[in-house]
Amino acid sequence: MLSERRLEVLRAIVQDYVGTEEPVGSKALTERHSLGVSPATVRNDMAVLEDEGFIAQPHTSAGRIPTDKGYRLFVDKLAGVKPLSSPERRAIQNFLDGAVDLDDVVGRTVRLLAQLTRQVAVVQYPSLTRSTVRHVELLSLAPARLMLVLITDTGRVEQRMIDCPAPFGDTSLADLRARLNSRVVGRRFADVPQLVQDLPESFETEDRGTVSTVLSVLLETLVEETEERLIIGGTSNLTRFGHDFPVMIRPVLEALEEQVVLLKLLGEATDSGMTVRIGHENAHEGLNSTSVVAVGYGSGDEAVAKLGVVGPTRMDYPGTMGAVRAVARYVGQILAES
């Protein structure tokens, strides 16, 4: 196990490197932090830290920079989550309070998060499978054409067109609408399939085809949309990556364009609590020099989706984690109110 002072040295290295973006040497360290020891001692400590793989030097005769493993130790043991200042908290609240609908909430959130952390923000739309049904609506657009509208407790709305096998009367429609709603309103989307399973049987033979069609579209929608939507923002912050940003930015931009990659990224985050993935801990190769800070958010106790930021491994972890957590909480509140 590393001694107290060596951990302190690692912390100092991380802090300085994050601040200056330059390899940090033993002399500079003792000058900027009151460690109470001489540069020579720090050098010895550094040699140990390097042997253990927490820091590395880009070239001989250069200072040290933290490795992924070093950042990991820093995040796990050395750094807390920095709470936001109260002006920042107020700014968040003001910024989010004006939202008029779910799209707006999500849009504002992603902009806010990007601005607050000066990094790329990713926000997932509230998941369908974890939400509950607020209302199911069926509209008749033409004799044999229906529109299905699904409304969730988080305000999300999905719609689908349905071509019916046979014309469907207005009374049958009202009937189906009423029965559907009485069964599923207030229930979780995940439970819907079983809840509606036997519905067709209770209808007249001539209508059963249409009812089945409607139900299959409904179930399809649930499955399709489990493949969640998400939105990203603040990509211009990628230019803040550091001097080697021209090399780094390409794969990162490509990764960000693949929704699948991002969803997996957020999905890997544990359900509760904040997850930090550092550098090579990210499965996707293009993100090997980035860190991802993600957390779940939701209207109640349970997370309905996740949000987070993507930035260089050399990032201000305490500050970023603080901002991400705070934003997630406020968004949860907003969703609970609506």
Added chain:
Amino acid sequence: MLSERRLEVLRAIVQDYVGTEEPVGSKALTERHSLGVSPATVRNDMAVLEDEGFIAQPHTSAGRIPTDKGYRLFVDKLAGVKPLSSPERRAIQNFLDGAVDLDDVVGRTVRLLAQLTRQVAVVQYPSLTRSTVRHVELLSLAPARLMLVLITDTGRVEQRMIDCPAPFGDTSLADLRARLNSRVVGRRFADVPQLVQDLPESFETEDRGTVSTVLSVLLETLVEETEERLIIGGTSNLTRFGHDFPVMIRPVLEALEEQVVLLKLLGEATDSGMTVRIGHENAHEGLNSTSVVAVGYGSGDEAVAKLGVVGPTRMDYPGTMGAVRAVARYVGQILAES
């Protein structure tokens, strides 16, 4: 006016520069194009073209590169629109045909366009004000809470929550729904305000407040959403910008994040036909080194929205214009079918 040969020289310069990304000299020009004259003659022509402001040299003793004005002349007089190859056409059709709803169509379009042109693609959602109403739905979520759902002929759906001043009976609701639809279905959104103006008067006093509220939310939605939505893709293609991409990418990414800027950009495009804005012709400063190729698309003859690409001024104009035009046509077809 420039002689035929000088125009030919300009065309050759543009083509070579777009291909090689390097300033092109007189010798290389005569070797790669059969102009039938010697380098010395070409040099004289170049001097003239430079005097006229069509080309410039980055440094003395370097080759020439086209200026914005040079590209403008090239696009207006020298270049046609290059039709796509038939495999490309088939690819477009295959790619777009699988779309299930409007979101999907737009999403696929933006990916397709980015891939085809290898540039940043921008696609605007079909405008509300230019669309017609397919259906208006009112749902009662709670005694004094309604949801308004607007459906357009292009398949776009908008919804809004409404808090009523007083409880609103089911019969009143059905009544309002019916009257609303009978007045506005099939009409253009732009005409809706006048069409519903006198609706509250025909209701019982106790319901008038709610009816007015509903109408004001409806009108509000129309206004708000006139500020159109759009989606972008292919930002990783920005890394293809050229050797000075690290400098250029920042302002471009920032501009792309501002929906307002993009909307203005597309808005400037003339209603019919393709618009090309080159370099400094773009009002927004961050886009001074990019060109924008945009065109309207729609389900019928009339454009309901625009789409286009943003790329370096040094782009393959004929090819890009061909791809943009082709994609717009196919999207129009898809929308007309749905």
Added chain:
DNA sequence: CCTGGCACTCTGTGCGTTCGAGTGCCAGCA
């Protein structure tokens, strides 16, 4: 176990040289 001292190793930078692509200009020719 810490410290000061010392030799060593690199990288980054500035400077001068060379090389070559490209130009402008001019005299000659059709």
Added chain:
DNA sequence: TGCTGGCACTCGAACGCACAGAGTGCCAGG
């Protein structure tokens, strides 16, 4: 008048080289 070959000139990119400075590892001494 317009095109061509020739020629001197310019200037940026590439290369080599020396040097300063930051940082290291190691060692002997407290």
